[in-house]
Amino acid sequence: MARAVGTRQTAAGGRDANSRQSADGRRPAARPAAAAKRSTLDLDRVIHERLRLGIVSALAVNERLTFNDLKRLLQTTDGNLSVHARKLEDAQYITCDKTFDGRMPRTEYRLTAAGRRALEKYIAHMDAIIKAVRE
Numbered sequence: 001m002a003r004a005v006g007t008r009q010t011a012a013g014g015r016d017a018n019s020r021q022s023a024d025g026r027r028p029a030a031r032p033a034a035a036a037k038r039s040t041l042d043l044d045r046v047i048h049e050r051l052r053l054g055i056v057s058a059l060a061v062n063e064r065l066t067f068n069d070l071k072r073l074l075q076t077t078d079g080n081l082s083v084h085a086r087k088l089e090d091a092q093y094i095t096c097d098k099t100f101d102g103r104m105p106r107t108e109y110r111l112t113a114a115g116r117r118a119l120e121k122y123i124a125h126m127d128a129i130i131k132a133v134r135e
Contacts, residue, residue, distance in 0.1 A: 042125070043125060044125075046088065046091045047093070047118055048122070049087075051084045052087060052088055054073075054074045055088060056088065056093060056094070056115055056119050058073055058074070059094060060111055060119055064097075065108065066106060067085075067108075093111070093114060093115030095110050
């Protein structure tokens with residue numbers, strides 16, 4: 001049985017109460033909560049992931065942090081931190097400097113200007129969602 005795009009059918013075959021179209025096929029008037037719902041879809045998915053948000057937030061309040069500092073702070077594994085840091089590097093939100101301290105490798109991360117802007121935009125976006133939900 002085919003159904004119209006944007007609608008959901010209940011088990012009994014009727015339209016779900018949360019359907020985006022009324023029974024006559026017209027879209028209902030926009031609701032204030034609809035703006036909040038729509039805006040949650042616009043979140044920066046790179047930063048929104050918990051560990052990546054932790055990395056960016058930690059670097060926002062520290063000029064630079066080593067790999068081991070971040071690992072301890074975020075209580076995560078080497079592999080998990082590496083994968084998420086690489087995603088942030090690919091998005092150009094952080095930079096990675098690899099040096100040697102004697103024979104020991106030292107990896108340091110810094111937040112880029114683009115990363116700081118992305119974090120500020122993300123925080124403002126989350127703040128707007130929270131305000132919309134509370135109204």
